[in-house]
Amino acid sequence: MTRRNLGPAGEAVFDRLTIIGAGLIGSSIARAARKVGAIKAISIADRDEDVIARARALSLGDSYFLSAREAAAGADIVIFCAPVGANAELAAEVAPALKPGAVVSDVGSVKGAVVAAVGPYLPEGVHFVPAHPVAGTEESGPEAGFANLFVNRWCILTPPEGGNAGATERVAAFWTAIGANVEVMTPEHHDLVLAITSHVPHLIAYNIVGTAADMEAVTRSEVIKFSAGGFRDFTRIAASDPTMWRDVFLNNKDAVLEMLGRFTEDLTALQRMIRRGDGDGLFDLFTRTRAIRRGIVEVGQETKAPDFGRQSANDADDAAR
Numbered sequence: 017m018t019r020r021n022l023g024p025a026g027e028a029v030f031d032r033l034t035i036i037g038a039g040l041i042g043s044s045i046a047r048a049a050r051k052v053g054a055i056k057a058i059s060i061a062d063r064d065e066d067v068i069a070r071a072r073a074l075s076l077g078d079s080y081f082l083s084a085r086e087a088a089a090g091a092d093i094v095i096f097c098a099p100v101g102a103n104a105e106l107a108a109e110v111a112p113a114l115k116p117g118a119v120v121s122d123v124g125s126v127k128g129a130v131v132a133a134v135g136p137y138l139p140e141g142v143h144f145v146p147a148h149p150v151a152g153t154e155e156s157g158p159e160a161g162f163a164n165l166f167v168n169r170w171c172i173l174t175p176p177e178g179g180n181a182g183a184t185e186r187v188a189a190f191w192t193a194i195g196a197n198v199e200v201m202t203p204e205h206h207d208l209v210l211a212i213t214s215h216v217p218h219l220i221a222y223n224i225v226g227t228a229a230d231m232e233a234v235t236r237s238e239v240i241k242f243s244a245g246g247f248r249d250f251t252r253i254a255a256s257d258p259t260m261w262r263d264v265f266l267n268n269k270d271a272v273l274e275m276l277g278r279f280t281e282d283l284t285a286l287q288r289m290i291r292r293g294d295g296d297g298l299f300d301l302f303t304r305t306r307a308i309r310r311g312i313v314e315v316g317q318e319t320k321a322p323d324f325g326r327q328s329a330n331d332a333d334d335a336a337r
Contacts (some may be wrong), residue, residue, distance in 0.1 A: 017173075019188050019198040027053065029190040030119075034059040034091040036084045036106055039257075040152060041123045042097030043161030046063040046076040048194035051163040061087035070158045090112040093190070094120060095147075096134075100124035101263035116141040119183050121272035123149055125210055127174040127203035129267035133178060143183035146173045148206065149196060150214075154255040167195035172201040211271035216279055218261055219272065306314035 033055040035042045042060075049055040060077035061084045068080050085202035088094045088110040096103050103122055114120070124130050127146050138144055151169035153160065171191040175184045188198045201209075228247065255328060265272055279319050288295040 017184075017188065017198070017200040019192050021113045023269040028056045029054050029186060030061065030092040030195055031090045032063060032093075033057070033143070034087045035077070035097055036061045036087065036094065037097035038062045038067050038076060038157050038158045039097060040160040041084070041149065041165075042095070043071065043074070043076055043158045044151075044165040045095065045097070045123075045161075045194070047161055047163040048166060049190075052193055052195075054190055059087045059091065067158060074158055075129035076158060076161075084109050085113045086119075087276075090115060091118060093187070096120070096122040096124075099124045099260045099263040100267050101259075102129055102287065103130050104137065107134040111137045111139055111142075114139060114142045117143070119143045119145055119187060121145050121147045121187055124264075125146060125150075125214060126264055126268040127172075127206045130204050131174070131176050142225040143180040145184050145187040146174045146181065146203065147187060147191065148174070148178075150210075152194075152256075154252050156257050164195065166191070169196055171196040171198050172206055173198060173200045174199065174206050176203070198307070207268050207271045208274075210267060211275040212278075215268060215272050216275045217266055218253055218256065219265065219276065220279075222261075224250050225254040230311040232293045263281060 020105065024126075025198075033045075033049060035058065038046075039059050042109055044056050049058065057079075057080065058077040059079045060068070060071050062071065063084075065082065065083060068082060071077065072080050079087070084106055085168055094110060094114070096106050098106060103124065106129075107120070108244055110120075120134065121144075122134070124146070125148050127141040127148060129142070134146075135144055138290075149166055149169060149171040150204075151165050153165075173184060173187060173191075184200065188200070192200050205331060286301070288294075
């Protein structure tokens with residue numbers, strides 16, 4: 017199923033939403049759902065008292081809890097917005113409070129491990145529809161969220177085999193209502209695709225920034241002072257939440273290692289071209305990769321503006337409200 021965003025319908029998809037984890041994604045979901053009227057009531061849960069206080073100050077929800085179980089009681093949909101390594105513990109905690117017919121979802125960028133970790137804890141009659149909104153910034157915390165984060169971005173749903181089709185359709189309707197385009201695929205296929213489009217690029221970014229910081233011939237101040245566009249982009253990616261990305265690599269290691277192996281082979285071929293002075297080979301490679309970048313822009317997943325991932329003025333204003 018592919019569902020393109022046709023604009024918000026203005027009708028509630030679920031009555032009560034519980035968001036567990038009030039960071040960038042969780043707070044953005046709350047803002048977006050409130051903005052378009054996709055939810056009638058929002059409960060926010062987070063174990064950090066300071067985060068809950070900040071979420072309350074921002075009026076992200078209608079009720080606030082330190083206990084995920086208390087927040088989930090009576091909810092029609094519960095969305096885990098925590099690092100993927102925490103999902104099994106969260107599922108075990110909220111399971112006794114879930115009402116029959118409730119939907120449990122998440123926002124993690126790993127799906128196979130999440131399905132295996134969460135599914136066994138959910139009681140009969142509760143539907144599990146994992147989701148991955150392919151959107152975000154390097155910022156974190158309740159203040160980082162903004163309602164337009166998901167507009168024209170993809171949200172991938174990976175319902176387990178034999179899952180409830182009606183629940184999947186409702187989760188798809190929710191994400192469509194808050195601006196996303198929805199695609200459904202298997203958890204295994206998702207993890208392979210995201211390994212090359214997201215996970216390995218992050219791993220490379222962390223590594224190249226670490227390499228630059230460790231260079232004895234170049235001082236750290238010079239690395240910062242003379243950062244050109246390419247390195248600046250790497251530092252933006254490498255500024256992402258360390259806990260989240262630690263869990264991503266530990267929970268999607270098979271797909272990441274497979275893609276990393278392919279990347280290493282291609283990098284070796286590139287080294288060979290440079291060593292041999294193969295200008296034609298380098299030109300052909302750069303031409304092919306340039307076409308991919310143009311394709312990303314053409315389908316609306318990026319703009320030509322060299323904003324290096326920074327929010328637009330409208331998004332920044334929305335985030336401040």
